[in-house]
Amino acid sequence: MNPIFLNDLLNFAEKDFDNKIKVKFNQRNSIGEEPKDIYQNNPDKINNEWLFWREDTRYFSEGQIAVCLIDLKYDRWLLTTIKEVTRELNVKNGINYIGKEIEKFKPYFGRVIVKFHKTYRGQSFYFGTVQDKLEVLQILSTLYDGDDFIGYENVCLSFIQLEAILKRGKRDWLAALKNQKAVYLITDKNNGKLYVGSATGKNGMLLQRWENYIATGHGGNKELVELVKEKGIEYIRKYFQYSILENYNMRTDDDYVLQREVGGKKLCKAVSLVIMQISYILVYF
Numbered sequence: 001m002n003p004i005f006l007n008d009l010l011n012f013a014e015k016d017f018d019n020k021i022k023v024k025f026n027q028r029n030s031i032g033e034e035p036k037d038i039y040q041n042n043p044d045k046i047n048n049e050w051l052f053w054r055e056d057t058r059y060f061s062e063g064q065i066a067v068c069l070i071d072l073k074y075d076r077w078l079l080t081t082i083k084e085v086t087r088e089l090n091v092k093n094g095i096n097y098i099g100k101e102i103e104k105f106k107p108y109f110g111r112v113i114v115k116f117h118k119t120y121r122g123q124s125f126y127f128g129t130v131q132d133k134l135e136v137l138q139i140l141s142t143l144y145d146g147d148d149f150i151g152y153e154n155v156c157l158s159f160i161q162l163e164a165i166l167k168r169g170k171r172d173w174l175a176a177l178k179n180q181k182a183v184y185l186i187t188d189k190n191n192g193k194l195y196v197g198s199a200t201g202k203n204g205m206l207l208q209r210w211e212n213y214i215a216t217g218h219g220g221n222k223e224l225v226e227l228v229k230e231k232g233i234e235y236i237r238k239y240f241q242y243s244i245l246e247n248y249n250m251r252t253d254d255d256y257v258l259q260r261e262v263g264g265k266k267l268c269k270a271v272s273l274v275i276m277q278i279s280y281i282l283v284y285f
Helices: 006-010 035-041 043-052 103-108 127-133 159-167 171-178 205-216 222-231 233-239 254-284
Strands: 021-026 065-073 076-088 097-101 112-115 124-126 135-139 156-158 180-188 194-199 240-249
Touching (some): 021 043, 021 127, 043 076, 159 171, 159 233, 159 240, 194 254, 205 240, 222 233
Antiparallel strands (some): 112 135, 156 240, 180 240
8 A cells, every 4th residue: 555645635736845835843842841742731832832932043934834743752743733934023042933824734733643753853844855754644533632541550651641631531541540549659850759659449549549649739648748839839740750550450458559558668768778879879989
């Protein structure tokens, strides 16, 4: 079967490939934010701020067509918008352009996934240099709403990723978390600190427990309550990561889960001590 390329859907005129149409490939930024996570919570931020942000390099000129792709990992990219650049603002380190979305392409936004192996360091390229490499992998039946549930042992979610899953009500994730008891790990990626907790029948199972963390930033944990008071919930949003150490079905006795939580805390304390010792050795030797 012959591959289908992005321009088979868009039908851009070949005469515009190398002067009018540019593709912006959006990847993880300097502070570690993933565009696919931002897109699920706030598509407009991707389609305006991420697409039209300028530091030193001018990506577009007035009258050009801007095609916005975001990185889904593993050479997969999602088409999120196509805009005509209507005005340049001469701004550095900010949003430098104003654009108007092209209506005829809207049915494809958030639905078309293309394959592209990016080897270039830059972000923006004329369509003619990449058009024969943008192979259509999939046209989703509904708007992209994140990756499917990947198995309990593989769960490792940033705050923003977990928040998006809960807000968008991803059924496979909600079903997987709803009736599970668990011992889970929260990691502060800024300083490496580890927090172990448990979800039992008494505190609403794993789904409700994690909903509490997303709603408050601390989930009622005394240590995290103080951290939120000191640094604000934005610190939690930026640095916290959630994973599952052990999961159990709803028939598992709560006392057993709590015992496993105690064991998990002891293990994490030992790991933290080893890390501190290694850090000390690296500093002084």
